[in-house]
Amino acid sequence: MASGPQNDYLLDGIDNNSDLTDFLNGTAYVVLPPIDAIQEFKIQTNDYSADVGRSAGAVMNVTIKSGTNQFHGDIYEFVRNDKFDAANFFENVGGENKGEYRLNQFGGSLGGPIRKDKTFFFGDYQGTRIRQAFPWITTVPTDLERSSGYTNLADLIVGQAPATTSDDLGRTFPLGTIFDPATTRSVTAGAVDPVTNLTAVTSGFVRDPFVAAGDRRLLARRTSWGPAPASTFASSISFRRAALTPMRSVS
Numbered sequence: 080m081a082s083g084p085q086n087d088y089l090l091d092g093i094d095n096n097s098d099l100t101d102f103l104n105g106t107a108y109v110v111l112p113p114i115d116a117i118q119e120f121k122i123q124t125n126d127y128s129a130d131v132g133r134s135a136g137a138v139m140n141v142t143i144k145s146g147t148n149q150f151h152g153d154i155y156e157f158v159r160n161d162k163f164d165a166a167n168f169f170e171n172v173g174g175e176n177k178g179e180y181r182l183n184q185f186g187g188s189l190g191g192p193i194r195k196d197k198t199f200f201f202g203d204y205q206g207t208r209i210r211q212a213f214p215w216i217t218t219v220p221t222d223l224e225r226s227s228g229y230t231n232l233a234d235l236i237v238g239q240a241p242a243t244t245s246d247d248l249g250r251t252f253p254l255g256t257i258f259d260p261a262t263t264r265s266v267t268a269g270a271v272d273p274v275t276n277l278t279a280v281t282s283g284f285v286r287d288p289f290v291a292a293g294d295r296r297l298l299a300r301r302t303s304w305g306p307a308p309a310s311t312f313a314s315s316i317s318f319r320r321a322a323l324t325p326m327r328s329v330s
């Protein structure tokens with residue numbers, strides 16, 4: 080058989096094809112009748128007649144049951160429960176309890192006469208209820224991140240200590256420190272950086288870490304040390320606020 084979109088699905092001879100193909104499950108039908116409602120089915124893979132010639136793959140024609148002169152019916156339920164399942168690999172490795180899994184697939188059918196030898200009825204129903212828990216390994220915001228409006232991200236790099244990195248000014252920062260792109264500037268080996276008053280060890284570009292919200296002392300220091308005019312300073316503040324806004328929106 081070919082993939083879902085290339086097959087032709089018929090239900091009691093009526094077109095049962097969906098224009099929205101479920102590529103994940105490889106299906107392209109509209110109605111999926113319960114097994115207990117099916118009278119018979121026929122699959123044709125080649126040499127089919129023109130009345131069913133539509134697909135490049137197979138033709139699947141399903142016929143639903145009809146009533147008879149006697150009443151017939153059934154009820155059923157298929158059950159799966161995590162109590163009967165083994166824990167998965169990640170639950171075993173992490174020492175976690177098995178996640179909840181409850182699957183109940185239930186239904187029934189009933190057929191019989193309305194007028195003997197003349198008119199019959201048949202109906203069916205199937206319901207599926209699934210409750211499933213998955214183990215996830217993830218992180219959540221720390222108290223410091225939340226209380227600072229997601230501008231103080233120091234807690235994110237605590238777990239990486241004692242790894243550090245150095246810049247061209249010889250400053251040492253914890254690995255993972257987030258730097259403010261608005262403070263990018265070039266430095267020359269042996270020359271004094273006007274922002275920090277530090278002598279550059281090597282030539283290149285440096286940045287300063289982000290300033291926590293409400294901390295004006297570092298801004299004031301930058302104002303006194305920086306030779307840039309007031310208009311340039313205002314532009315720097317505007318850029319920094321724009322950079323911090325997406326971080327706050329994470330909450």
